[in-house]
Amino acid sequence: MMFHSMELMNLKQLDEAENLRRKILHIMELSKGWDSLGTTAAAVQLSVTLVALGKLRESEELLQRCLAVRKKILSEDHIQVASILVHLARLSLLRIISDIKVNNDLCRSHLVRGKRLVNDAIRIAEKILNPSREDQKKPKNAFGIELERIAATGILLEALEIVGHLDSGRMAIQAWAPANSVLLLRLPREHMKHGYFKIDVVRIPDKCWLFIWPAKYRISLRYTTLRIHFNKFEKFDYEHFEQALRRWVSLYNEPRTRNIVSNALRPLYMKCWRTLVGATRHAPFMDAPHL
Known part of the structure; x- marks a missing residue:
């Protein structure tokens, strides 16, 4: 059923995909309950479909519930928690896009929340990639370590890309500020x-x-x-954005991740670079990707 729902998504049959994924989530709830990684995986898939249909609020509620469950079952610094944080941060970007012409103050709150979420995701990913962390001193399967490192690098690249979109979003919010200020x-x-x-x-x-x-x-x-x-609430600076660029460069300079960004995640690495460079050239914010 999950593979069929993915085919429906690829065919842009979103209503059918939503119905099928709701059924999958309902089955998982009945069989395993909500305190299950399988149930949260089904919920994340449904949230992606809801975003494609423009149902942002319901998608956010699902992701928040998934975040609480994964923190409870795993830990607050687990890679699967970082994955949910990235989804939520990207959802904050979409909320900015939908509200930017209607409620400027609400967009600011989405921006602040998105920055907090993406910072947490970056912190978790970098902690996993840090070779000095305590749990890497324990015996562990080499293949498992490599898969975890690839996943953490992917999460970090997605988070850095969101930083670029957030910077563009900040400029877009400023551009839509009332002209009589x-x-x-x-x-x-x-x-x-x-x-x-x-x-x-x-x-x-x-x-x-x-x-x-x-x-x-x-x-x-x-x-x-x-x-x-020109800002009622904050001073504009590029410290956060510059840190994102430095992190992007460091992924290639670091021997443990150079091979990953050069091969397995090269398309994502270059996509992140284009986003960050585009933000410095004031690229249109409305190009921000969906989930």
């Missing part, structure tokens, strides 16, 4: 003649003109400068 700019003492100057943001595209009244004090600023100042 007002900023107060304190000028250096030697330039101050009227204390605080009122600055009205007239337009916020790739460039933004700022006007200081009276008209003879009109000035213009580059958009990159404006991004640092």
